[in-house]
Amino acid sequence: MRFFVAFALTMAPVMAAAQSGVPPAALSDTQLPDPAAEARATALMQTLRCLVCQGQSIADSDADMAGDMRALVRRRIAAGERPEDIRAWLVQRYGDWVTYDPPLNAVTWPLWALPVLLLVIGAFVARGSFRRRGRGA
Incomplete structure (x- = not known):
């Protein structure tokens, strides 16, 4: 039992340092006011892989990077950009790994x-x- 208490006390500062102190991006967890635009954004987010988690989509991940990517997708969708263009930009920037459907x-x-x-x-x-x-x- 002492081992577990010592381990927890030793790891607490490490785990606290791993949490980002930066607030989440504006649209990372807030839906767009237009339901059709939000549906397009959500559909796209489901097909993009979290670069930190790698096993989750950015729609499902709690990683800060996934939140930033969700905000980016929502901002671009709200600006009128097509999901295919956003996907192409992300693939160009991060490589084919970012998509669950590699070409x-x-x-x-x-x-x-x-x-x-x-x-x-x-x-x-x-x-x-x-x-x-x-x-x-």
């Missing part, structure tokens, strides 16, 4: 081909297994 190109083709290849291999393994069972019965 098919020379670098990403293995990501698209691997599931198909695994299905083909699985089908051959299953076929061989069924053949052996059929002969053994």
